[in-house]
Amino acid sequence: MHSFLELSKLFEEKFNVRQFPNHTETLYDPAQYILGIGGKRIRPVCVLLGSELFDEITEDAYHAATAIELFHNFSLIHDDIMDKAPVRRGMQTVHIKYGESTALLAGDVMFVKAYENLNKIHPANLQKVLHLFNVTASQVCEGQQLDMDFEKRDTVNFEEYVNMITLKTSVLVAASLQLGAILGGAGLGSQNHLYGFGKNLGIAFQVQDDYLDAFGDPDKFGKQIGGDILANKKTFLMIHAMEVASPAAKAELLDLINNNPADKVAKVLAIFKDCKVDEWAKELKQSYFKTALQHLEDTAVVSVRKKPLMELAEYLMVRES
């Protein structure tokens, strides 16, 4: 058995080769470029973790892990186009470096390459794996569309936001774990619990992310505090504040959102604190985290094998909150 960090290294070693043909460089170099920007490879490592929970890691698990990482990068390229994002992990985004049309196509061909990797999986598991992958890929697209829809709306309620976040970010982590479980020979019950673990962990992570943007320690968080507030993003915190604030506080929030005064971040944070949004968010995160751990607990495997997944959970939740 391997730790979370050992599996990260093992995956990185295998993945850190050219994933594309050496011809048509104008298409494939941009695709390779984003893979080189790095990232924590959490999703493909989830495939390996999910698999090793039940059995030794096979080549098929690596194929699925590679497919998941390619799919994730495909979605990053396309999301960056839609968000007009100039920078990712300190590097130029693909569409800034190579142009939007090439970025669009490089994403498309990366998606095909994901399926090519899935198609290396033993036929006995292929249909099941493809089905889960397809359902998940559709959900990720739906989540991204809902996110864009929400930007144009005045109000979004808590349930809608959880649903969007689940589709946009959590189901891919959940499906990665389940794909690993399928390839490790797990029964359906364990597959579903592992999926539930990943889904709830993903939501807990997003609650934490929204919390840290408002209340994190700038040195530890590594981003400017209040970025979401400045950008008028609908987050767990803002949505909850709108739901629980007094009419006066709500009016003030709307005024701050519409008029963007210089002291906007401080004033919004003060309202958040008044409404105890910070306490609420911490509890919400803990609640999803607890549900995640319960699913892991309920997975029919001896506890000692679950250690690397516990490490993953702690790795994702360790940040100051």
Next chain:
Amino acid sequence: MHSFLELSKLFEEKFNVRQFPNHTETLYDPAQYILGIGGKRIRPVCVLLGSELFDEITEDAYHAATAIELFHNFSLIHDDIMDKAPVRRGMQTVHIKYGESTALLAGDVMFVKAYENLNKIHPANLQKVLHLFNVTASQVCEGQQLDMDFEKRDTVNFEEYVNMITLKTSVLVAASLQLGAILGGAGLGSQNHLYGFGKNLGIAFQVQDDYLDAFGDPDKFGKQIGGDILANKKTFLMIHAMEVASPAAKAELLDLINNNPADKVAKVLAIFKDCKVDEWAKELKQSYFKTALQHLEDTAVVSVRKKPLMELAEYLMVRES
């Protein structure tokens, strides 16, 4: 056995339902929209034709045909974004009607839906079918990238152009026929000949298309004559003219391309005729068409079964040239 037109109708009847879920309409309605614009459904019918050449048409053949049509429409949505095309078949393109971000996502999710349809195919054929589909999808992306690369270049030679056109348009027709053949139980030799038939037919069609843009009867062609010339498109005709024209004629062509005078179309056509580009193009088309028919001839099936494929070939080649 069915004629080409009968199969078109059969496919259209099955395909003309909502292909997407009834939720997340902001994503799926745009995807459904382009399917409703119509088109001749030549590629999916090729799957059915390829299949019925060998055996009765199965549900699996319809699944593959549906996947091919969804893939084709995915590529149309994304190509229209890249080409900034406002209109397709007399209707607004998806990105004009719904915005670029939604069009991009609608294309992505249509691509997933194509794979969902492929995944309904019997496991015995799934891996083979997916492999051909993936190779072809990659090639279509490569062809589109090369087409964009060529636009930025001063010169493109004949071989490069044939390669680009083959990837961008012909391999999908070829692969559609081969997918049908695989699902109809054909041997590898017949599969390859059918692929060769489709590929060469596709190139012949493109030569014809380039020819008609310059020399077609406007009433029969249905488009403005000289559109490619006005847009300085590198076509079979222009590329060949640049290769065979005298230094003086070549200089005049370059001058016309760079300065776009009012009588540009007439003058370019005159040079084309001087260089006998029209005769050359007709012969080139015939040459590819002949190669296509030879592949059909060499397919190990009794002649009578090949009649619908002959009809397809004649349907595609019937236009005045």
